[in-house]
Amino acid sequence: LLFMHRFRMSRNLFKRIADGILEHDYDGYFTQKRSASGALGLHPLQKMTATMRMLTYGIAADGADEYIWSAEATNLESCKKFVIKVCEVFGERYLRSPNEEDIARLLAIGEERGFPDGIYPRWATFVKSIPAPDTRKHKTFAKRQEGARKDVERAFGVLQSRFAIVRGPAKGWKRKEIGDVMKACVIMHNMIVEEERQTGRQSCTFEAMGERVTIS
Numbered sequence: 001l002l003f004m005h006r007f008r009m010s011r012n013l014f015k016r017i018a019d020g021i022l023e024h025d026y027d028g029y030f031t032q033k034r035s036a037s038g039a040l041g042l043h044p045l046q047k048m049t050a051t052m053r054m055l056t057y058g059i060a061a062d063g064a065d066e067y068i069w070s071a072e073a074t075n076l077e078s079c080k081k082f083v084i085k086v087c088e089v090f091g092e093r094y095l096r097s098p099n100e101e102d103i104a105r106l107l108a109i110g111e112e113r114g115f116p117d118g119i120y121p122r123w124a125t126f127v128k129s130i131p132a133p134d135t136r137k138h139k140t141f142a143k144r145q146e147g148a149r150k151d152v153e154r155a156f157g158v159l160q161s162r163f164a165i166v167r168g169p170a171k172g173w174k175r176k177e178i179g180d181v182m183k184a185c186v187i188m189h190n191m192i193v194e195e196e197r198q199t200g201r202q203s204c205t206f207e208a209m210g211e212r213v214t215i216s
Contacts, residue, residue, distance in 0.1 A: 008056050008162040009192050017188070018048055021085045029081050042070055047078040054079050055185065058164030080177055083184035094190040095183060159189055 003011050022044055025031055030044040050064040054075065057063075061079070062072035070078075087095070098106065111117075129146055133139040160167040163185040170178050 006056070007052050009188065010195060013191060013195050014052075017086065017090070017191070018045065020089045021048070021082070024085060024089050030078075030085075042068075042074065046070060047074070048082060050075045051079040051082040055083075055163050055165045055181070058168040080180070083177075083180045086184040086187055087180060090187050090191065091183065094187040094194075159185060162189060162192070 003014075007014050022030055025044075030047055032043050033041045035041060046068050047070070050068040050070055053059060053064045053067070054061065060072075061076040064070065064075050068075070107117075130138045130142045133142045156166075165181060166185055173181070
């Protein structure tokens with residue numbers, strides 16, 4: 001439970017991510033090396049742990065200095081390379097469009113809530129909710145529209161709860177780097193959701209929302 005609280009995922013899943021990155025570490029950045037004097041450099045798990053602290057707690061790059069014994073520049077570089085590797089290694093599977101199983105589940109949920117058939121009805125436009133509905137028709141419309149909006153808000157609310165870096169300021173980050181961080185967090189979120197469904201176990205903090213997140 002302590003590991004899951006700190007890393008927002010199980011130890012097995014973190015190991016799976018770490019092993020996948022090391023397996024595709026073609027430039028050798030995460031591989032432990034020796035300096036010219038023979039001293040061992042940082043272990044791969046040190047770099048990845050510093051990265052996870054930045055992603056999950058939203059701390060600055062120098063916030064893990066004393067905990068990991070690594071420099072601010074190293075932590076920042078590790079984070080940037082980590083999220084790129086997560087996208088490269090796991091993106092094809094966990095950042096995909098919904099498959100038939102996903103669509104069937106979403107349609108079933110929509111049907112329970114009284115939504116029209118079809119996942120994307122051909123509406124000409126999206127309209128705002130009715131702020132003060134006074135008729136039965138308007139009240140029904142507002143209730144269902146606000147319910148759908150809350151689903152989206154909850155999904156990204158859980159994403160922000162798991163990875164605090166998503167809700168913090170992004171000063172000093174380039175646009176592509178921000179995109180890489182966002183996509184990596186979505187990928188890891190979907191990996192967590194998949195593992196929870198397979199094991200039937202959910203972390204106590206996030207049991208209220210167990211849906212995949214997709215971005216385009």
